[in-house]
């Protein structure tokens with residue numbers, strides 16, 4: 001198992017380029033199951049999760065190759081198998097994204113239940129209830145949800161809480177259903193807009209892009225699409241927070257500043273300078289203190305839960321006390337115990353973490369507990385005096401491509417070692 005060793009106290013300075021968004025690549029890859037032909041996806045990040053999705057697609061019969069320029073060509077003329085096995089699903093919850101496309105294409109899908117996840121129970125009841133509203137029948141058999149649908153039919157699907165992958169699954173089923181589907185209280189994350197662009201490119205008819213009401217008119221036939229994955233807003237935000245925490249100055253290229261409204265606002269209130277263009281962000285903090293600001297995670301365009309842990313790392317160094325409230329997942333404070341090992345002063349009160357800022361952190365051995373928690377430990381380690389060793393970084397590799405290499409090029413002293 002690999003670990004990261006960081007010698008803290010260096011400023012993050014220079015330029016960094018972000019990769020394509022993991023959370024857009026996964027549904028767009030799954031969408032290739034919907035229609036025969038060769039689909040072309042540009043800017044797919046090379047991550048453990050995208051490799052898992054490619055293995056899953058290959059297990060259904062999709063053949064893929066990389067163009068010399070890096071774009072993925074995926075041929076889904078033959079989709080025969082419809083079972084997503086436990087071995088693949090257990091490593092990546094987003095495997096559930098194949099449920100909607102398989103039902104739409106084959107009228108059959110058997111997907112292992114994702115089971116518990118470190119950041120909360122994360123059920124898939126919204127997915128199955130929405131697909132059932134479109135006419136699918138589900139059985140639970142030996143840990144698998146077994147879905148059948150002779151022909152999906154449009155209906156109204158209402159989400160109690162806007163679910164990102166839930167909205168994506170219903171969209172992918174509805175585009176091939178007979179008649180009109182209306183999704184109410186749909187999630188509005190930018191990754192859903194990217195999926196809508198792909199589905200539209202395949203011939204789907206969808207109204208309401210960017211809003212919480214989506215109207216889909218089913219069509220009989222879809223064809224292959226060519227689309228570019230949007231930049232990863234969570235990777236972008238992680239670099240912004242690393243630069244702010246280390247008192248650095250970083251230009252982040254190839255990103256979408258318009259996808260980070262809440263983080264940009266909170267950083268400015270914390271006293272960090274943020275400039276932006278169409279596809280770049282410049283973050284600078286030259287010696288000034290960070291002011292404590294409160295944050296509450298919310299569905300997009302609110303503050304993303306996927307940046308909560310990294311923002312907390314910044315707040316451990318702020319002047320004053322900040323309250324960070326997690327409203328999306330019930331158990332997403334596992335990084336708190338690890339940040340405390342680095343000297344942070346944080347207490348948990350229900351769904352809120354109360355962070356009393358300190359002058360500095362001290363290096364220590366810590367353990368990554370989930371994907372975004374790992375990123376928060378990297379930020380804390382970059383700031384801490386002395387050496388920080390982060391073990392179990394396979395979590396980090398699920399969602400960040402070459403994070404330590406990018407940071408090293410921007411002045412960090414960070415290396416990967418095998419334990």
Ligand code: UD1
Nearest residue numbers: 023094122123124125126127161162163164165166328329
């Ligand atoms: C997606 C993202 C993940 C992000 C999360 C919230 C992907 C691949 N993953 O996860 O990085 O942290 O959105 O922005 O895009 N819920 C149910 N029943 C369901 C589905 C969800 O109760 O069937 C609940 C969840 O427990 C959670 C809330 O709904 O409390 C929102 O979760 P959801 O948006 O579905 O998260 P994911 O799509 O799994």
